[in-house]
Amino acid sequence: MDLSTTYMGLNLRNPLVVSASPLSRSIDNLRRLEDAGVGAIVNYSLFEEQITNEIYEMDHYLMAGTESFAESLSYFPNPSETNIGPEEYLEHIHKAKKSVGIPIIGSLNAHSDGGWVTYAKQIQQAGADALELNIYFLATDPLVSSQRVEEIYIDILKAVKMNVTIPVAIKISPFFSAMANMAVRLDEAGADAVVLFNRFYQPDIDLESLTVIPNVLLSTPQAMRLPLRWVAILYGHINANLAATGGIHTPEDVIKMIMAGADVTMLCSVLLKNGADYAADILEGVEQWMKEREYVSISQMRGSMSQKFCANPESFERANYMKSLRSFH
Amino acid sequence: MARKQVTIDGNEAAAYVAFAVNEVIAIYPITPSSPMGEWADEWYSANRKNIWGTIPLVQEMQSEAGVAGAIHGALQTGALSTTFTCSQGLLLMLPNMYKIAGELTPTVFHIAARAIATQGLSIFGDHQDVMAARMTGFAMLCSDSVQEVMDMAMIAHAATLESRLPFVHFFDGFRTSHEVAKIEQLSVEDIQAMIDEELVLAHRKRRLTPDSPVIRGTAQNPDVYFQGREAVNIFYQNCPSIVQKVMDKFAKLTGRQYHLFDYYGASDADRVIVIMGSGAEACQDTVDWLIKDGQKVGVLKVHLYRPFAIEQFVAALPKTVKSVAVLDRTKEPGSCGEPLYLDVVNAFVEAGNGWVPNIVGGRYGLSSKEFTPAMIKGVYDELLKGSPKKHFTIGINDDVARTSLVYDRNLSIETKEGVRALFYGLGADGTVSANKNSIKIIGENTPMYAQGYFVYDSKKSGSVTVSHLRFGPKPIHASYLVSKANFVGCHQFQFLESYDVLKDIEEGGVFLLNSTYGPDEICQIIPRTTVETIKNKKLRFFVIDAYSVARKVGLGQRINTIMQTCFFAISGVLPKEEAISAIKETIKKTYSKKGEEILRMNYDAVDHTLVHLHEVKVPEKITSTVAMNHAIPAGAPEFVRNVTSIMISGQGDNLPVSALPCDGTYPVGTTQWEKRNIAQEIPVWDKDICIQCGKCALVCPHAVIRIKAYDAKYLQGSPSTFKSMEAKDRDWQGMKYTIQVAPEDCTGCGICVDVCPVKNKSETKLKAINMKPQPPLREEEKKNWEFFLKIPETDRNAVKKNAVRSSQALQPLFEFSGACAGCGETPYIKLATQLFGDRMVVANATGCSSIYGGNLPTTPYTKNNQGRGPAWSNSLFEDNAEFGLGFRLSIDKQKELACELVKKLESALGTQLVEEIINAKQVDEADIFQQRQRIEILKEKLKNNLSADAKLLLTIADMLVKKSVWIIGGDGWAYDIGFGGLDHVISSGRNVNILVLDTEVYSNTGGQMSKSTPRSAVAKFAAGGKSMPKKDLARIAMTYGYVYVASVSMGAKDEHTLKAFLEAEAYDGPSLIIAYSHCIAHGINMTTAMQNQKAAVASGYWPLFRFNPELLKEGKNPFQLDSGVPKGALGDFTGLENRFKMLTKSDPEAAKRLYQLAQQDINQRWQIYSAMASNLQNDNPAPQGGLSAKGG
Secondary structure, eight states: OBOOEEETTEEESSSEEEOSSGGGSSHHHHHHHHHHTOSEEEEEEEEHHHHHHHHHHHHHHHHTTTTSBTTBSOSSOOOSSOOOSSHHHHHHHHHHHHHOSSOEEEEEEOOSHHHHHHHHHHHHHTTOSEEEEEOOOOOOOTTSOHHHHHHHHHHHHHHHHHHOOSOEEEEEOSOOTTHHHHHHHHHHTTOSEEEEOOOOOOOEEETTTTEEEOOOOOOOGGGGHHHHHHHHHHTTTOSSEEEEESSOOSHHHHHHHHHHTOSEEEEOHHHHHHOTTHHHHHHHHHHHHHHHTTOOBHHHHTTTTSTTTSSOGGGGSHHHHHHHHHHHO | OOOOEEEEEHHHHHHHHHHHTOSEEEEOOOTTTHHHHHHHHHHHHTTOOOTTSSOOEEEEOSSHHHHHHHHHHHHHTTOOEEEEEOHHHHHHHHHHHHHHHHTTOOOEEEEEEOOOOSSSOOOSOOSHHHHHTTTTTOEEEEOOSHHHHHHHHHHHHHHHHHHOOOEEEEEETTTTTSOEEEEEOOOHHHHHHHSOHHHHHHHHHTSOOTTSOOOOSOOOOTTTHHHHHHTTHHHHHHHHHHHHHHHHHHHHHHSOOOOSEEEEEOTTOSEEEEEOSTHHHHHHHHHHHHHHTTOOEEEEEESEEESOOHHHHHHHSOTTOOEEEEEESSOOTTSSSOHHHHHHHHHHHHHOSSOOOEEEEEEEOGGGOOOOHHHHHHHHHHHHSSSOOSSEEESSOOOSSOOBOOOOTTOOOOOSSSEEEEEEEEGGGTHHHHHHHHHHHHHHHSSOEEEEEEEOBSSSSSOEEEEEEEEESSOOOOOSOOSSEEEEEEOOTTHHHHOOTTTTEEEEEEEEEEOSSOTTTHHHHSOHHHHHHHHHTTOEEEEEOHHHHHHHHTOTTOOHHHHHHHHHHHSOSSOHHHHHHHHHHHHHHHHGGGOHHHHHHHHHHHHHHHHHEEEEOOOSSOOOOOOOOOOOOTTOOHHIIIIIHHHHTTOGGGOOGGGSOTTSOOOSOOGGGOOOOOOSEEEEEOTTTOOOOOHHHHHOTTSOEEEEEEOGGGGTTOOTTOOOEEOOSGGGTTOEEEEEEOTTTOOOOOHHHHHOOOBOSSSTTOBSEEEEESHHHHHHHHHHHHHHHHSOOOOGGGSOTTSHHHHTTSOOSBOSOSOOTTOSSHHHHHHHHHHHGGGEEEEEOSSHHHHHHHOSSOOOBOOOTTSOOOEEEOOOSTTHHHHHHHHHHHHHHHHHHHHHHHHHTHHHHOHHHHHHHHHOOOOSHHHHHHHHHHHHHHHHHHTTOOSHHHHHHHHHGGGGSOOEEEEEEEHIIIIIITHHHHHHHHHTTOOOEEEEEEOSEETTTTOEEOTTSOTTOOBBTBTTOOOSOOOOHHHHHHTTSSSEEEEEOTTTOHHHHHHHHHHHHHSSSOEEEEEEOOOGGGOOOGGGHHHHHHHHHHTTSSOOEEEOHHHHHTTSOSEEEOSOOOOSOTHHHHTTOHHHHHHHHHOHHHHHHHHHHHHHHHHHHHHHHHHHHTTTOOOOOOOOOOTTSOOO
């Protein structure tokens, strides 16, 4: 049985890809994931904002209170060498590549114009097989229009593509007015893959302390419905590969996503919950399912249930929503 | 090949050479020599090598005595070894120095010479310390300037090897140790050329080794000790010529020729000053000026002070000299004269050639007192007199013993050449850093010479800094402050109200002001006198709104780069374009290691500055009506009005000797008269939602939040904005309650707001106390504060001491200190004074708490309306526990004597009173109140009793009222230098209360590692992260079994802190409270620092506990673990603090390794403590925090 797939020109032994998450923080974990059989790993994200903040913070605390009082003109030794840039991240990519045989995809979340290009180049140089742009842009400014937001995505993608030779995926949020159009534009701008979808941090309110607390929730199985729909709709309409992420917890979920048209399916919450080794169980389940139903390859089933090839394409559209509403009453 | 020109300070120059030619360096922090040790540690961490290609070992010791011991040992076993110290530190080394010299062991101790603590401590420079070492047998070599520091350091290291005499190499603390100057740096090849390898081998051959054993350090008897002592003489006889030989070799190598005594001046001089140290530089400048004036004067600079070479001394002087003034920067009370003076007198007499000029001696410059050309001319003028004053002082007005010389204070000899600039800034605004940068830019990019000297504040918050910079085409010898500036920069607008920043500007100079007001309105806003000066002196006046530029480019409050750019643009020190590109180049060097973003912001700052810099056209008619503000509040005591106020205004140099106490005794409670107004924002109470928990007042580091519960009648006549509410505490039913802020004393730290537990229901960002801008509130809150002070203090007997909410109505007797904004130590001291202040005697170890507790001009310990309050003193750093025990012994003895006298006087006093007095328990407030009343009755009964017993009893009767002895200090004292004493004192069983303000570093000297520093934290002297765990002082103390021990953290559990203080004080035996004190040296947000304390306790990093021996009497486990099982991992705490995070950036691998060990440390400690606690109770399981948890 052939489980292999191609993602952004990379040959993967199967479509299970670990998405950017704390799972890739340790080299040991990367090895465990490889041993569990996954096809590729998206490394955790390099956050430019965090790097900048750390620089500000360190500068602030090294300077605070200095040159004020004759006995204590400073409070810290002068660091001769500091690792305040992306060195740690790049070193990790470098080590990851040395430690595992499966492709390692870098993930970048920059916030300045120059940051995207600079760090993308550095990640390429560190040895990443591909790069995923993790664009976190919450359009909170009422003066910024949807067109502007879309342009920002396109501009970033183009700038990075011009400066790196490794394939570039773009991970986007579902909050576009015209998702299909957006996907096509990203495709035209040179995206090698579109990753559907990014989940943003969702703040919560702590009623005890009356504070807003940042909260990361693990995905629920229901979450996969959103990427499932858009993978199915986009399949066959863009050249870029499609990666599905969010709520993929079971072998069945993987199969559904592939049938909808995904080139790869990304796992995170389920592995955080059950451990890296659980990837092997999912893989085994996929194989078992395919075996039982006599599928011989992943490519055979890819897109088979996409809007393009399924029997009831309208089900992926609004009518489907109307119908499901009716079914409740 | 041209040598590298560097702009460095004296400390770095000395450390540079010392590091290159040594193998073992032992260090201990002491101002102003600490930076030498810090450089050594930083270079050690950065793997810098000495001239033999190996990295010297750097070891911090527990005290300077320890350093001297370690150096002695290292030398004896054959290593080349050195150290750096001064002042009290040098005094602690003396015993070993005799040994090292007696054994003819080559070494050099580099000393940033500093005053000795006498009637007061001083961190500033003079020669009192090195003069105390002159009988040790060390040779003594003096440097006068930063260049000389590097050169003489080299000469000393070379000469010590050949002469076998150990050397003290000294230079003036601050004036030279901290002066930044452009100098020529010796190359490695130079240093190698100066060190004779054969002599190094000879030193090694003398080492103690079991492979060829000898014995040194024998005990000698009357038969041979004397002869043995004399056996060294030949080495002392040879030393001067060896030093001169080395100086000559050095001259061949570098072109700089030195002599044992360097004469400068007229070859036919009739008057000469003999001097050593930085003052010699000022003399050289003045000699040039006087010679131009036709005067026949000269100066003899003493380099090799010991051994004193009489022949070379006499030979160095022109034979035309008729009178000599020998200037000593030291004082030896009761002697026939100061040491250098006596040496000179003796030299002339002993030279035996019949030539003995008229010699007078004078003292100058103690504690970095300015030593100016005006004073020097005053000395030369004195020598013109037929019988010049002997044993004079210069630079002060001694109106008591009449020692001082009169001189023309207005004389200035500054030349027209070059740029002399003065900058007034705040510590926080980066002015000094920017100026240091400017010196580098000019020093290293142009052929010009550059010099910078910086004058700092006596307070740690809202500190004013004044930078004195000189740039010019010739070497700069001006070892004194800038007197005629052609550029003045005032980086803080508000200074104009309090300081006459233009008093030293010359006509036609440039004045730069940072102001939010533009060029059109500024002349109406600033004081009238300032505008008049600008006009009269024809100054060019520029303004810039630097804060707005800083905000625009993302620099926040740091305006350094902006003001620096302005200086370069308008001072004319360099052509503008050249200057701007040089600034950018330096920015690149300075900031590139801090990251791209910081670099960009600073570049942007330079680019934005010039368009925002405006020249002001001063109007013909001056319209400003603003006056300068020098007001000391009305009602201040006479001493404050006449003396303290002069110091506050920066004019303390003008105070005559008669104005000052002769024995260092000063009145208390003087901070209240110094209204500093340094807070941008102050807390404002919202009584509508306040729950009266008292936490805001408890944590306030400066005691500016006060609480009173009082009768409603006192509200009569209250100002319209005075706030009051019904008191909620049941004990205060029917009373009114007010929380009042002292608006002019607040530092604006905001820590009160952070701890307020209440949130406004409609707007959750608001609390029951909120920060609001101070200026619009100042006047009305001033009135409210004054009104509040008039309301009677809440009756101490009506205050429950054991609850935070009520205890905070007790009057703090420690207020408005000069501690850092948000200080973590002062709330503990303040709490102690609230609870026990009216009966406290405090022994305070040198350190932060002695500085904010006792640094003039104003001090924070104060007294209550009955005139009672803490009596405070600082002895030394190392002896504080013993000093406090002395208090206890003295008080106990006097009490015992008083009891004996009371019994003796029973017939006069009455049996009942006698028994009541003698048997009074005095456990609580009410008992003490009653005892005080009894003593009043006793005094009344004895007032007319003429017996000797009665008279004696009246002088000591107050000792019959309980006195609470407190021994306070930081961890540097308790864990390191004073540990031996502390250990002895707690073992004594005496009733003393020891409060350790544990910041886990030497905070006062700038954050050096102590034994309290935790593993993995970065500190000075632990630049690579501390590799060993924190010492568990509490556990050591608990081993005695009869010592009350508590570990507290106010931010984590304030009620626990309060309970521990009460128990410790009540315990009739030694008590030790170790109080977690957050500190600016932790690299934390000081506003939210109490949250760090919470995290420290929650993670298990700082367990809370009490060991109360009283419980043993009840058959209970004396040890109570008061904090819960650690939650999460150590990283939850360490991730909040730069001291830990820094290592993850500088050495990620070490950070990971040390973090894991640190987690193990706290796990183990928790296991031990929970085992101790479960001796009788089994409810503290081992922590869950794992080693696999996230990193620091």
